[in-house]
Amino acid sequence: xxPGQGLLKGLAVTxxxxxxxxxxxxxxxxxxxxxxxxxxxxxxxxxQQVKPAERFRYFPFLVYDGTPDNLRCVACKICExxxxxxxxxxxxxxxEQGRPVKQHGRTLPKRFxxxxxxxxxxxxxxxxxxxxxxxMDNDFELGAYDRFQSLVFEKxxxxxxxxxxxxxxxxxxxEVNARLAAKAKKTATDKPV
Amino acid sequence: MDQLFVSxxxxxxxxxSRFLPESLLPWISMLIxxxxxxxxxxxxMMYFTxxxxxxIARMQNRFGPNRAGKFGLLQPIADGIKMLTKExxxxxxxxxxxxxxxxVLAVIPxxxxxxxxxxxxxxxxxxxxxxxxxxxxxxxxxxFAVFAGGWASRSKxxxxxxxxxxxxxxxxxxxxVLAVVVVIMMTGTLSTNAIVEAQESLRWFVFTxxxxxxxxxxxxAGVAEVNRTPFDLPEGESEIVAGFHTEYSGMKFALFYMGExxxxxxxxxxxxxxxxxxxxxxxxxxWLWFLLKxxxxxxxxxxxxxxxxRLRIDQLMNFAWKCLLPLSMINVGVxxxxxxxxxxxxxxxxxxxxxxxxxxxxxxxxxxxxxxxxYQLAE
Amino acid sequence: xxxxxxxxxxxxxxxxLELNIGPQxxxxxxxxxxxxxxDGENVVKLKPVMGYLHRNHEQLAEDMTYIGSMPFTDRLDYxxxxxxxxxxxxxxxxxxxxxxxxxxxxxxxIMSELTRLVNHTAVTGFLLNDLxxxxxxxxxxxxxxxxxxxxxxxxxxxxxxxxxxxxxxxREDLPDGFLEGACEVVDYYPKFLDExxxxxxxxxxLRARTQRVGILPKELAxxxxxxxxxxRASGVNYDxxxxxRYSIYDRFDFKIPLGSIGDVYDRYYVRILEMRESxxxxxxxxxxxxxxxxxxxxxxxxSKAPRxxxxxxxxxxxxxxxxxxxxxxxxxxxxxxxPYRYHVRPPSFINLTILEDMCLxxxxxxxxxILGSVDIVMGEVDR
Numbered sequence: 001x002x003p004g005q006g007l008l009k010g011l012a013v014t015x016x017x018x019x020x021x022x023x024x025x026x027x028x029x030x031x032x033x034x035x036x037x038x039x040x041x042x043x044x045x046x047x048q049q050v051k052p053a054e055r056f057r058y059f060p061f062l063v064y065d066g067t068p069d070n071l072r073c074v075a076c077k078i079c080e081x082x083x084x085x086x087x088x089x090x091x092x093x094x095x096e097q098g099r100p101v102k103q104h105g106r107t108l109p110k111r112f113x114x115x116x117x118x119x120x121x122x123x124x125x126x127x128x129x130x131x132x133x134x135x136m137d138n139d140f141e142l143g144a145y146d147r148f149q150s151l152v153f154e155k156x157x158x159x160x161x162x163x164x165x166x167x168x169x170x171x172x173x174x175e176v177n178a179r180l181a182a183k184a185k186k187t188a189t190d191k192p193v
Numbered sequence: 194m195d196q197l198f199v200s201x202x203x204x205x206x207x208x209x210s211r212f213l214p215e216s217l218l219p220w221i222s223m224l225i226x227x228x229x230x231x232x233x234x235x236x237x238m239m240y241f242t243x244x245x246x247x248x249i250a251r252m253q254n255r256f257g258p259n260r261a262g263k264f265g266l267l268q269p270i271a272d273g274i275k276m277l278t279k280e281x282x283x284x285x286x287x288x289x290x291x292x293x294x295x296x297v298l299a300v301i302p303x304x305x306x307x308x309x310x311x312x313x314x315x316x317x318x319x320x321x322x323x324x325x326x327x328x329x330x331x332x333x334x335x336x337f338a339v340f341a342g343g344w345a346s347r348s349k350x351x352x353x354x355x356x357x358x359x360x361x362x363x364x365x366x367x368x369x370v371l372a373v374v375v376v377i378m379m380t381g382t383l384s385t386n387a388i389v390e391a392q393e394s395l396r397w398f399v400f401t402x403x404x405x406x407x408x409x410x411x412x413x414a415g416v417a418e419v420n421r422t423p424f425d426l427p428e429g430e431s432e433i434v435a436g437f438h439t440e441y442s443g444m445k446f447a448l449f450y451m452g453e454x455x456x457x458x459x460x461x462x463x464x465x466x467x468x469x470x471x472x473x474x475x476x477x478x479x480w481l482w483f484l485l486k487x488x489x490x491x492x493x494x495x496x497x498x499x500x501x502x503r504l505r506i507d508q509l510m511n512f513a514w515k516c517l518l519p520l521s522m523i524n525v526g527v528x529x530x531x532x533x534x535x536x537x538x539x540x541x542x543x544x545x546x547x548x549x550x551x552x553x554x555x556x557x558x559x560x561x562x563x564x565x566x567x568y569q570l571a572e
Numbered sequence: 573x574x575x576x577x578x579x580x581x582x583x584x585x586x587x588x589l590e591l592n593i594g595p596q597x598x599x600x601x602x603x604x605x606x607x608x609x610x611d612g613e614n615v616v617k618l619k620p621v622m623g624y625l626h627r628n629h630e631q632l633a634e635d636m637t638y639i640g641s642m643p644f645t646d647r648l649d650y651x652x653x654x655x656x657x658x659x660x661x662x663x664x665x666x667x668x669x670x671x672x673x674x675x676x677x678x679x680x681x682i683m684s685e686l687t688r689l690v691n692h693t694a695v696t697g698f699l700l701n702d703l704x705x706x707x708x709x710x711x712x713x714x715x716x717x718x719x720x721x722x723x724x725x726x727x728x729x730x731x732x733x734x735x736x737x738x739x740x741x742x743r744e745d746l747p748d749g750f751l752e753g754a755c756e757v758v759d760y761y762p763k764f765l766d767e768x769x770x771x772x773x774x775x776x777x778l779r780a781r782t783q784r785v786g787i788l789p790k791e792l793a794x795x796x797x798x799x800x801x802x803x804r805a806s807g808v809n810y811d812x813x814x815x816x817r818y819s820i821y822d823r824f825d826f827k828i829p830l831g832s833i834g835d836v837y838d839r840y841y842v843r844i845l846e847m848r849e850s851x852x853x854x855x856x857x858x859x860x861x862x863x864x865x866x867x868x869x870x871x872x873x874x875s876k877a878p879r880x881x882x883x884x885x886x887x888x889x890x891x892x893x894x895x896x897x898x899x900x901x902x903x904x905x906x907x908x909x910x911p912y913r914y915h916v917r918p919p920s921f922i923n924l925t926i927l928e929d930m931c932l933x934x935x936x937x938x939x940x941x942i943l944g945s946v947d948i949v950m951g952e953v954d955r
Contacts, residue, residue, distance in 0.1 A: 004776060005774065006773070006774030006775045006776050006778075006779070007775060007776055007777065009770050009771070009774060009775075010770070010771045010772070010775050012770075013767055013770050013771040014708060014771070017712075037767075038715065041715050041718070052725065053722070053725045053726040053729075053747075054726075054747065055725070055726065055727070055728065055729040055744075055747065056725055056729055056730070057729040057730060081879075082637070082639075082640060082878055082879075084636060084640045084641070084643050084644065120643060120733070121730060121733065122642075122643035122733070122735050123729065123735060124639065124640065124642075124643065124735075124878075127743075127875050127876065128875075128876060128877065128878065130876075136729070171747070
């Protein structure tokens with residue numbers, strides 16, 4: 001046996017990978033009969049981007065149907081309670097006597113702040129929301145130049161349309177819309193005439 | 194084309210002989226050689242680092258640096274600027290003079306040995322008739338620098354690294370020199386230029402059994418001399434952070450780095466000279482052949498770095514004393530027999546002796562590897 | 573100053589060197605400190621110091637609902653998020669007595685075995701990093717890991733902090749194209765393992781560095797309650813998938829690789845063999861997965877309204893064979909929405925307790941490798 005044959009085998013593996021990392025190298029290896037060596041595995045960000053999977057979740061956003069004041073959120077505060085790192089802060093819109101204000105037949109939040117630096121993208125707020133008002137966005141390029149101020153997203157920054165939701169997550173949006181349509185039909189048929 | 198640089202230098206000398214007296218011409222000739230070496234050596238080192246990063250990256254299926262300039266060619270310059278602008282920290286309890294001198298001592302021998310490397314036909318800077326001895330002596334001075342650096346830093350990590358490094362360098366000198374002795378025996382001269390001339394028309398020494406073994410021994414011992422993987426325990430990142438150059442920053446670190454890479458290049462250059470035929474070769478100009486061979490060996494060094502884990506210090510020493518040293522002595526004996534036996538006997542005899550001794554000696558030096566393990570797969 | 577102990581018999585003035593392989597170190601796998609006392613290069617005493625990553629996980633869980641601490645279990649052993657979730661889900665299901673539908677069981681097995689592949693390749697890569705192989709095996713391992721992480725992202729929405737398991741099933745069904753993607757990855761895996769082994773298994777330097785280093789005898793391993801690949805490399809046939817037969821593992825035919833000596837090389841090789849067995853399980857699961865419910869109705873109710881989930885008074889201990897060993901969750905419930913006591917049995921922490929016994933007599937360089945072969949993740953050790 002050759003002294004050092006294990007070492008030589010290792011060298012062969014590295015050299016094959018080296019050659020395979022060039023396009024002409026892949027062709028050369030195919031000629032010799034070595035197939036299936038993956039070549040370059042790097043994606044040169046930010047010129048080349050990898051499209052994330054549909055379910056990729058990063059930061060929540062509030063959904064509105066049509067116009068930004070027609071948001072689905074009713075300020076029930078369930079997501080604030082269930083959030084594990086406690087990063088949501090909600091205040092319901094109330095008039096001077098302290099009674100909740102209604103718009104489009106629903107209450108609405110006056111303040112809805114989520115802290116980007118605390119949120120851990122766990123999706124529990126989405127799971128527990130009874131009104132499908134909060135969904136997960138997949139935009140992750142949320143850099144800021146200061147440490148605290150611009151990393152707390154307020155209601156205006158969080159509002160995004162339902163069409164946007166359907167665009168980034170088609171299957172999930174279809175499911176949610178079907179559920180909401182069934183619920184609307186049910187309340188319509190249940191309404192006393 | 195082949196004598197391009199020689200004729201350039203000659204023209205420059207002729208030009209200056211019109212302005213300057215005759216007696217100054219040898220000095221000017223020397224100054225030109227020194228200036229050329231002093232300029233190209235840092236460039237070689239910078240692009241060696243670039244080459245290393247790109248090649249290792251490609252072996253790992255990724256691009257190397259490719260943002261600083263096209264293909265990352267300006268990356269070494271960016272590294273140089275970074276090193277120059279770093280703060281120079283000297284530890285409080287350090288021995289200031291030794292701390293300052295150690296990096297300088299590391300670079301000087303590495304630059305000196307470039308003087309005897311035959312870069313092409315008639316292109317050796319100084320054609321000493323004891324060129325090889327000069328090379329080996331100068332590369333031994335590098336040990337001083339390593340130990341001075343480790344000692345002067347007054348830190349446990351550095352001291353550990355320095356001790357290990359000194360032990361390693363001294364142990365690997367002996368097989369290296371004995372491997373070179375074979376070549377000296379065959380050619381009868383110590384001059385590097387003459388050794389290259391003795392290998393003309395593809396009678397390179399590497400194509401003979403003793404030359405092949407000598408080449409392997411010299412290359413492995415040379416890699417150990419310059420502290421490269423798999424022998425880079427003195428700078429073992431994983432164990433002792435950075436070994437003897439832990440406490441260095443900025444330009445001093447850059448000098449140590451430069452000394453190491455220039456040494457690696459010089460070892461590759463010498464291996465190419467002694468065993469691979471130096472600047473000999475058909476068609477292309479001689480300096481191009483030399484560079485190609487040296488860079489092929491440099492590529493092999495980088496290839497080793499990307500593939501192998503590193504050896505532990507006692508295994509390193511075992512390997513040097515129990516395997517390489519006896520093998521190099523057997524090689525000398527075989528080379529001696531080679532001179533006196535006819536061709537029909539000497540080839541098989543040499544091959545058989547060298548092969549069996551290599552197998553037995555590696556078994557002796559690294560005994561653990563020969564175990565056969567069994568693994569059962571149970572329910 | 574330090575003087576070498578040249579002749580051990582004579583009364584030379586020697587001094588033992590105390591070294592801190594400190595929390596900031598290129599290869600202690602996270603913030604972990606080892607105080608070693610060296611005699612020359614040999615280790616005479618070793619004291620592991622942990623706690624640099626303590627995040628109060630167990631106490632946080634006492635203030636949160638059961639579902640609310642599911643994302644925090646992801647962050648325990650951050651390499652293997654899916655198996656942490658699974659162990660917690662199994663513990664709660666034992667506490668309450670929930671059933672899990674068939675398809676959910678199959679999905680859970682797929683995720684667990686993919687996690688096992690991810691973890692073993694990564695740990696082999698890191699072991700070789702400690703040995704000095706300059707990232708090449710690590711990056712090959714990570715190449716495969718990326719493909720599997722993309723699968724996790726497609727299924728659960730996040731590559732590492734998956735938060736995927738729920739009590740009574742999984743949070744969402746597998747997306748379209750997941751099974752084809754998983755089949756592709758699993759079919760290529762044996763080829764990748766062959767390439768990996770060619771690079772490593774017969775490598776003389778690797779063998780010289782890892783054989784006969786850090787030997788853990790069988791009896792010591794059992795008495796120190798070591799579990800996982802470390803225990804199996806020492807020759808003890810104990811795999812919770814076979815012993816407890818949780819989930820549906822008794823339907824699959826896979827073998828348990830056992831080592832004989834229990835040194836670092838055995839642990840490395842047992843992990844490679846385990847990966848091959850996992851590939852066999854995955855092949856079968858991916859073909860046999862039935863259609864059906866992904867979450868039982870009671871589980872859906874719990875996910876939608878966590879504050880309504882009040883398990884009866886009692887305690888439960890749920891354990892699984894995570895890639896690192898036995899991961900167990902001990903829950904005590906007092907009938908309210910928050911658990912009364914929540915404790916994690918981390919495999920890395922318990923496997924670390926015999927680090928000193930394994931390292932005595934070896935050199936400093938070996939201590940680092942032995943630590944690498946124990947396969948620790950500080951998130952789990954310190955919780």
